[in-house]
Amino acid sequence: MKEVSSGEMLSLCKRRGFIYPAYEIYGGIAGLYDYGPLGTALKGNIADLWRRTYVLQEGFVEIDGDTIGPEAVFKASGHVDNFADLSVTCKACGESFRADHLAKGLHPNPDSLSIEELQGLLRANGVRCPCGGEFADVEEFNLMFKTKIGPGAGRTGYLRPETAQSIFVNYINLYRHCRERLPFGCIQVGRGYRNEISPRQGVIRLREFNMMEAELFVDPEDKSWPRYGGIKDRKVRLVPNTDGVEVEMGIGEAVDRGIIGNETLAYFIWVTYDFLTAVGIDPARLRFRQHLKAEMAHYASDCWDAEALISFGWTEIVGIADRGCWDLSQHMRFSKADLTAFKRFDEPKEVERDAIRPKFGAIGPRFKGAAGDIKRQMEAMDASAIHDGLVTVIVDGTPVDLDADHYDVVRVREKVNGVRVVPHVIEPSHGLDRILYSCLEHAYAERDG
Incomplete structure (x- = not known):
């Protein structure tokens, strides 16, 4: 055929x-x-x-x-910072090419090469533009439409x-x-x-x-x-x-x-x-x-x-x-939303966990009437809710970040019916x-x- x-x-x-x-x-x-x-x-x-x-x-x-x-x-997903291909531009005609495509046949897997490795490979093999022009340095090009x-x-x-x-x-x-x-x-x-x-x-x-x-x-x-x-x-x-x-x-x-x-x-x-x-x-x-x-x-x-x-x-x-x-961990970190699932045990289990204990001396004077609700929110959390040293609570519908002056992390032992997990x-x-x-x-x- x-x-x-x-x-x-x-x-x-x-x-x-x-x-x-x-x-x-x-x-x-x-x-x-x-x-x-x-x-x-x-x-x-x-x-x-x-x-x-x-x-x-x-x-x-x-x-x-x-x-x-x-x-x-897309900041949370990593696309803003990392969604890029390696590009080279011809100094003569201005045409751009994917650098790894130009390296096909020169390396078993050009996709795996760093910028420096790919640039060295192209130059060592004298790769030039179809017009005969010389290529500029390899650089990253973000592929998203902004x-x-x-x-x-x-x-x-x-x-x-x-x-x-x-x-x-x-x-x-x-x-x-x-x-x-x-x-x-x-x-x-x-x-x-x-x-x-x-x-x-x-x-x-x-x-x-x-x-x-x-x-x-x-x-x-x-x-x-x-x-x-x-x-x-x-x-x-x-x-x-x-x-x-x-x-x-x-x-x-x-x-x-x-x-x-x-x-x-x-x-x-x-x-x-x-x-x-x-x-x-x-x-x-x-x-x-x-x-x-x-x-x-x-x-x-x-x-x-x-x-x-x-x-x-x-x-x-x-x-x-x-x-x-x-994916879910990144969106939890950036949005402060709870994207976990509750995994129920067949029988209650006694477990240890790192819990968050609110510091009332710092929370009360600062938040006054809202302090009780903040206390309940923090007591329902564990250490996984801490990101970059901050715990996020909701005050009058607005997310508020609290630093370590407002909480302690303590080891507690308790009987539970299940645990919250971040799904894979x-x-x-x-x-x-x-x-x-x-x-x-x-x-x-x-x-x-």
Whole structure:
């Protein structure tokens, strides 16, 4: 069978009404594409099957969040400070390129290199711009689209780079809706925006793209899954980060050998495989690659990419990660909201904990009539409520930070029915555009004559 090139595929997609270059009569813009009649129908069918998988089969709920958010949300998530790619700009023509893309073929994993390492690699190999010009120094480029919310000075806002944050900031509402029990899951299908440096791979790298993300909130001490036993003997192709060698292995064996971190993560790797093959991904051109230690987010305990082999090579189309308690802990720290879950014991237990004891001599004179309510708030807290030496209480509807002059931390022993925990998050994140394009390539064939 003849292999199709990405250029031929995109040309066919345009002629058949699947994908059109956006704003083509004005010259088009790299990284922006529109879906034609058939592409829109196919995209809707893929999203509908994904919804049925997660809502009907797995019991998740669905929300639809805003695509624009205030800076505080993305400061908490780390996107304001850390959501950047490394860029180089040609001194002659002014064209910019992703530095790690220029290093492909020069290093087995350019994504894992620091600014200094990447710059040294490019210069040592004499990498230049296609125009022949010399590149300036490698620098960070934040990928979020920045805007103002409201007229005048307004509030700084950003177009969301992922749908997940809408789910995290709605955790309290979702926890109540799901009867205050773990585990529970929430999905969202929607647009994300990333101001890519040099989107030159068709619909694989877009500045506005479609995502299907699931966030599963689980007990940090229990990452088993009730339906895991039914799939543990199913086999998938894995590329562990220990040696990078592809191997076909049973899901259960991978968990038992410590290759996949836990049962829940393993179960959703299988759910991802089942979904992708159902929508048209060729199983012979599908594998799951574990992130190298150097490329894994510092808060993630394990992360796997579902990769499809297409004309661009092995390409990530889904990421499945155990994100730990990072997301909720960050939003707790920045918003001062309680984003915990109550874990009830089968029988009451006697436990020790570090409790907060209010200092009435400091609180009474300062807050007078509100002192009693502040006392009750602080007595309900434990040491986990302290951030940067401050405890936050609500006074007349306004958050107020109290320093160590207003409280002591004491060790107490008490009988309790349960404890509050910060749930961990298992996240399967699907790139809808990449899945659709991969399905089209895997379905493509030419007849002789």
